[in-house]
Amino acid sequence: MxxxxxxxxxxxxxxxxxxxxxxxxxxxxxxxxxxxxxxxxxxxxxxxxxxxxxxxxxxxxxxxxxxxxxxxxxxAPDKLIEIRCESEKALLRTAWHLGNRHLATEILKGSLRIRYDKVILEMVEQLGADARVVDAPFNPEGGAYSGGHTKVHGHDHDLHP
The missing domain is CATH 2.60.260.20 (Urease metallochaperone UreE, N-terminal domain)
Structure with missing residues (x-):
C-alpha cells in the first residue's frame, strides 16, 4: 500500500x-x-x-x-452487436469481413460479437446476417501474436521488401 x-x-x-x-x-x-x-x-x-x-x-x-x-x-457489460447466420459458411464469410476491417471479435458457439458500430451493423445485415444489439461483457479473441495477454500495439499494412 x-x-x-x-x-x-x-x-x-x-x-x-x-x-x-x-x-x-x-x-x-x-x-x-x-x-x-x-x-x-x-x-x-x-x-x-x-x-x-x-x-x-x-x-x-x-x-x-x-x-x-x-x-x-x-x-462490465458493453453495447455490442451479436451476429448469427443461417449457415456456418455465412458466419465464416461474415467473420472474414470483420477480420478484414481489423475489428476485435468475440467468437461464441454459433455467433460472433463485436463492439457496436452503426455502419458495421448495416454491413453485416447487408451480408444477410441476423444482427441484434446486446449489452454483455466483451471478451474478444487475443489475436495470433498476443501470447497470453493481448498487448496493445499498432501496425501498418505497407508491403515490406
Missing part, C-alpha cells in the same frame, strides 16, 4: 490463480486496455495498476497486490 492506495504490478491470467479474491474491479472493454491507471474496486479501494507494458485485462484475471492479495477483474 502506497499513499492510501493499493499497487498492482502483476496480472495473473484467468485459471492460473487460486484462492479467494479480496475484492473486484468491474471494467468495460475500453477500461481493460491498460498499463498504468487508477482503478476503484467494488469495496471502494483505490488500486493503482502499474504494469511494464499495456495489456488487455480479461474477465477472470487477478491483480496481485503485494505477495498474496488478489483483486479479480470482471468485464
Amino acid at each position: 502506497t499513499d492510501n492506495h493499493l499497487v498492482a504490478s502483476e496480472v495473473l491470467s484467468k485459471g492460473t490463480w487460486q484462492g479467494d479474491a479480496v475484492d473486484r474491479v468491474v471494467l468495460s472493454y475500453d477500461d481493460r486496455f491498460r498499463r498504468r491507471v487508477m482503478l476503484k474496486s467494488e469495496k471502494g479501494a483505490d488500486v493503482l495498476l502499474s504494469l511494464k507494458e499495456a495489456i488487455l485485462l480479461q474477465s477472470g484475471d487477478a491483480l496481485l497486490i503485494g505477495a498474496d492479495r488478489l483483486i479479480e477483474v470482471v468485464a
Whole structure:
C-alpha cells in the first residue's frame, strides 16, 4: 500500500490463480486496455495498476497486490452487436469481413460479437446476417501474436521488401 492506495504490478491470467479474491474491479472493454491507471474496486479501494507494458485485462484475471492479495477483474457489460447466420459458411464469410476491417471479435458457439458500430451493423445485415444489439461483457479473441495477454500495439499494412 502506497499513499492510501493499493499497487498492482502483476496480472495473473484467468485459471492460473487460486484462492479467494479480496475484492473486484468491474471494467468495460475500453477500461481493460491498460498499463498504468487508477482503478476503484467494488469495496471502494483505490488500486493503482502499474504494469511494464499495456495489456488487455480479461474477465477472470487477478491483480496481485503485494505477495498474496488478489483483486479479480470482471468485464462490465458493453453495447455490442451479436451476429448469427443461417449457415456456418455465412458466419465464416461474415467473420472474414470483420477480420478484414481489423475489428476485435468475440467468437461464441454459433455467433460472433463485436463492439457496436452503426455502419458495421448495416454491413453485416447487408451480408444477410441476423444482427441484434446486446449489452454483455466483451471478451474478444487475443489475436495470433498476443501470447497470453493481448498487448496493445499498432501496425501498418505497407508491403515490406
